[in-house]
Amino acid sequence: MKKVCFLSTDNLEGYEIDDDLAIGPLHDRGWHVETVPWKEKIDWAEFDAVVIRTPWDYHHTPGQFIATLETIAGSGVTLENSIELVKWNIEKTYLRSLEARGVRTVPTIYPQSVVEPKAIRQWKDRLQTEELVLKPTISATAGNTFLVSEFTDELKVLNGSRFMVQPFMESIGTEGEFSLFFFDGEFSHAILKTPKKGDFRVQEDFGGQNKSIEPDDEMLGFGCGVLKELPETPLYARVDFVHDNKNKPVLMELELIEPALYFRYDEEAAESFARKFCERNEL
Incomplete structure (x- = not known):
């Protein structure tokens, strides 16, 4: 049986994680899963593949994180998503390049000055x-x-x-933020994230609520259009967007490194993830 590492962090206390839902489907397809903190000093070559999943502290030491991924990739192990995509996606300035390619994004300023x-x-x-x-x-x-x-x-x-500066998008408070999930370029499922009353942050950590939705054709077309602008197809991708004042979808973030994939909101999602992983990494 081949081995795949789910790259994680040292302490996930307080987080709701559903990556375990993919372990069974992967095992059924001949893959044994081990979850390993990204800072652990091990021989990464003992794995056949490494999937970046929950290293949710990497932003504190991004240089060290990238160095670890380079070590993994350099050991001959398949890294999902690729080191090239991670380097491009790790800083939110990637939104500029997507905007230049015609993707509608939230207007953003990247100041060179201090906040005053x-x-x-x-x-x-x-x-x-x-x-x-x-x-x-x-x-x-x-x-x-x-x-x-x-x-x-x-x-x-x-x-x-x-840092970056954006206008507050009013639809976050009135409607919420949408997330579309894609595995190997194929749409899997979608959720709507809404902030708790009096807050603007949609994350569950701050009291946000999630629910499963069926995206309409415009939403799905927008998500697919974002992915088409990438130089390669990622194993997993989460397209986060809101509606602007003209009710058109605009990109908030394209998550290609360690997005929560919310398998629990779709009964087929974990199975789809495992199937696409195996298709890309055939035994």
């Missing part, structure tokens, strides 16, 4: 909005993400690092 009262006013004018969202270009789970209408001292934490 004057800058907040300028960014609001430029984006024609009363509320801004500021966050690091390398982040996870809404860490150091702020919704503001004016300068506050807490924003100073962003100074000295690369």
Whole structure:
């Protein structure tokens, strides 16, 4: 039986994870799964493949994380997703390249300056909005993400690092954020994530709620169109988007590194993931 590593982190306490739902389907297809923290010093060549799954602390030391992935890829092991895709996706400036290729994205500024009262006013004018969202270009789970209408001292934490500025998309509060999941380029399932009352963050960590949905043709076409702009087809991809003030989908993020895949919201999702993995890594 071949071995596949689900790359993870040292401590997943408090997280709801459903990657285990894929272990049975993979075993039935001749693959033994082991979950290993990405910082562990092991011989990665003992595996036939490594799938990046829950290394949800990588954003604290992204250089070390990339170095580990390079070591894995250099050992001759199949890495999913590829090191090339991870390097491209690790910083949210990838949104610029997708926008340049015609993908509708949330308008974004990547400042070279520090956060200060004057800058907040300028960014609001430029984006024609009363509320801004500021966050690091390398982040996870809404860490150091702020919704503001004016300068506050807490924003100073962003100074000295690369960050981005976006208008607050009102549909997040009125409708929510959609996530489409694709395995090897094939649509699998979709969910709608909504923030708790009084918050703007849709993550479950902050009280957000999820539900399974069936995307309409426009949503599905948008997600497929985003993936078509990639140089290669990833094993897994999550397309996160909201609707703008014209009710058109606009990309929030394209998650290609360690997205939660929410297998539990679709009874066929884990099976589809395992099938596509095996098709790409035939015994």
